[in-house]
Amino acid sequence: MNILLTNDDGFESPGILLLAAALRKNGHRVAVLAPDRDRSGVSHSISFLGGPLVLKPRGEDAWSCSGLPVDCVVTAMLGAIPYKPDLILSGINRGSNLGTDLLYSGTAAAARQGSLFGVPSIALSLSDDTQHTTFYWDMAVEFSLSRLDELAAWWKTGTFVNVNIPNSPHGPAGLAPAFPSCRFYHDSLKMMEAPGGDRYCFYFAGNVTVAPQTGSDRDVVAQNLAAVSSIWVHPVSGDPRDPAARIWD
Numbered sequence: 001m002n003i004l005l006t007n008d009d010g011f012e013s014p015g016i017l018l019l020a021a022a023l024r025k026n027g028h029r030v031a032v033l034a035p036d037r038d039r040s041g042v043s044h045s046i047s048f049l050g051g052p053l054v055l056k057p058r059g060e061d062a063w064s065c066s067g068l069p070v071d072c073v074v075t076a077m078l079g080a081i082p083y084k085p086d087l088i089l090s091g092i093n094r095g096s097n098l099g100t101d102l103l104y105s106g107t108a109a110a111a112r113q114g115s116l117f118g119v120p121s122i123a124l125s126l127s128d129d130t131q132h133t134t135f136y137w138d139m140a141v142e143f144s145l146s147r148l149d150e151l152a153a154w155w156k157t158g159t160f161v162n163v164n165i166p167n168s169p170h171g172p173a174g175l176a177p178a179f180p181s182c183r184f185y186h187d188s189l190k191m192m193e194a195p196g197g198d199r200y201c202f203y204f205a206g207n208v209t210v211a212p213q214t215g216s217d218r219d220v221v222a223q224n225l226a227a228v229s230s231i232w233v234h235p236v237s238g239d240p241r242d243p244a245a246r247i248w249d
Contacts, residue, residue, distance in 0.1 A: 098127065
């Protein structure tokens, strides 16, 4: 299978390097095109409208990109890699992309952009809400590889597949469908005024609380199951009569 591999953690992230090596070892043709540094939280931003992107060769069929995750997918699909991918994988991300996180996630945005091109696309995350923890990358890679065909089968036109793998040394007990959880971010801001009148704003990430919803992606991950969600790429209104939810059928 021809696979495009990208992320938002940057080209040097173990999640993408280990996954690329494992996919190639299993006979897949893999092109890696990923940001040259951490681009977490950039959502669906693009930078190519502001000038040229710089792609630096990083090995066979591998490049780092001066732009953002969506830039990587767009440039790849418009000819920056030597073949059209059959599948786009974004990740494996360092940390969760659960529920409301999908609004901010560059990992999710890259998968969303792939699906906008009509290519089956999967966002993969190693889910852990604690800080300074050990990430079990080998486990996540092995799980993703062993379930690749099953995860790809979740894809349908007009969606991307979002997968959160519990960060357990022994791996998840299985996988289960889930809907995106409602997450609330309790962040804070500290401002300091400089002598010239400029204000310096320092952002501090706070605790995240999650609505207690049975069957949500957070609930599924808490049960040591990999949460699999099918996410619409097209904006859909809250009106149940909205035909946008059905235009991809």
